[in-house]
Amino acid sequence: MPVKAKVAVPPEELQAKQQELIDQAQKSESQGPDRAIEAWKKAVRADPDKRGPRREHARVLREAGRWNALVEALKEEEAKACPSDAEKAQVLLEMVEIYRDHLKLEVMVTNTLKQVHRLLPNDQEVIDQLAQHYDATKKWPDLINILKHKATLCSPDEQAATYLRVAGLYVERFSNQAEAIKALEAVLAVDAQNPQAITQLKEFYERRRDWESLISLSRNEIGQ
Numbered sequence: 001m002p003v004k005a006k007v008a009v010p011p012e013e014l015q016a017k018q019q020e021l022i023d024q025a026q027k028s029e030s031q032g033p034d035r036a037i038e039a040w041k042k043a044v045r046a047d048p049d050k051r052g053p054r055r056e057h058a059r060v061l062r063e064a065g066r067w068n069a070l071v072e073a074l075k076e077e078e079a080k081a082c083p084s085d086a087e088k089a090q091v092l093l094e095m096v097e098i099y100r101d102h103l104k105l106e107v108m109v110t111n112t113l114k115q116v117h118r119l120l121p122n123d124q125e126v127i128d129q130l131a132q133h134y135d136a137t138k139k140w141p142d143l144i145n146i147l148k149h150k151a152t153l154c155s156p157d158e159q160a161a162t163y164l165r166v167a168g169l170y171v172e173r174f175s176n177q178a179e180a181i182k183a184l185e186a187v188l189a190v191d192a193q194n195p196q197a198i199t200q201l202k203e204f205y206e207r208r209r210d211w212e213s214l215i216s217l218s219r220n221e222i223g224q
Contacts, residue, residue, distance in 0.1 A: 018046045022053060033064035044073075051081045058094075067102040071095055085119040089126070092116045096129075106137060117146075122153055140173045151186070160191040167200065177204050192220065 025039035040057035047053060054077040061070040078091040092112050099108040113130045120126050127150045134143035144166055151162040167183035170176040181204050187197035198221055205214035 018043070018050075021046050022056075025053070025056065029060065033060060033066075036060045037064065037066070037069075048076075048080055051077065051087075054081050065102075067098050071098055071103070074098075089116045089119045089123075092119075093126075093129075109133060110137070110139075121149075124150070124153065127153075140169060144169050156190040160187045160194055160197075163187045163190075164194075164196060167197075177208065180204065188220075 021039070021043040025036065025043045028039035029036040037057070037060050040053060040060055043053040044057050054073065058070060058073050058077065061073055074091050074095050078088050078095075082088040082091055092115055096109055096112045096116070099105045099112060110133065113126070113133055116126050117123075117130055127146060131143060131146045131150065134140075134146060147162050147166050147169075151159045151166070154162060163183045163186040167180040167187070170180040170183060181201065184197045184201045184204070187194050188201070191197070198217065201217055202214060205211075205217065
């Protein structure tokens with residue numbers, strides 16, 4: 001039996017059908033969440049590359065508290081309807097909020113934030129959110145690494161504060177004076193008279209009997 005060729009549907013007919021599904025979905029919202037969710041799902045299937053119906057589908061899922069279904073819908077949106085990295089990151093950050101606040105899946109929070117960071121490696125808000133998450137979950141090596149990355153993107157004042165925090169983490173969490181010294185020296189590279197870094201470095205140099213470094217630091221302090 002010969003295979004029938006598919007008949008191409010004119011674009012205007014497709015548009016009209018899609019608009020009809022959207023109108024039906026909007027009307028269905030007065031009939032309860034299940035009807036609304038199913039109707040918007042049909043509108044998404046009719047035009048899977050379009051974000052508008054997917055945004056509405058996500059909205060009704062959120063309003064109904066269908067968190068697992070919402071995550072799956074957002075995964076599809078990110079994969080199929082987000083052409084730019086910024087759009088993908090926006091959807092992934094929505095997923096982070098759901099994993100963190102509703103599903104309590106810390107591993108997925110971590111993995112999804114890392115995915116966002118790979119898309120937008122120099123975005124300060126993403127970096128800060130990732131650092132906050134590592135701090136809250138006590139992932140100290142990861143926190144140190146993200147703070148070091150942040151320091152490469154900051155203003156000198158922020159760099160100094162960030163390296164001071166890194167130095168504190170090395171001392172408090174790992175008792176690692178050698179790495180703390182490197183971080184404190186990085187502070188002085190951007191803020192040569194930073195009193196906190198100078199005080200701590202003097203203490204560390206004395207403990208390690210690094211007299212050459214101590215003398216050099218003291219000379220720089222008094223401007224010689």
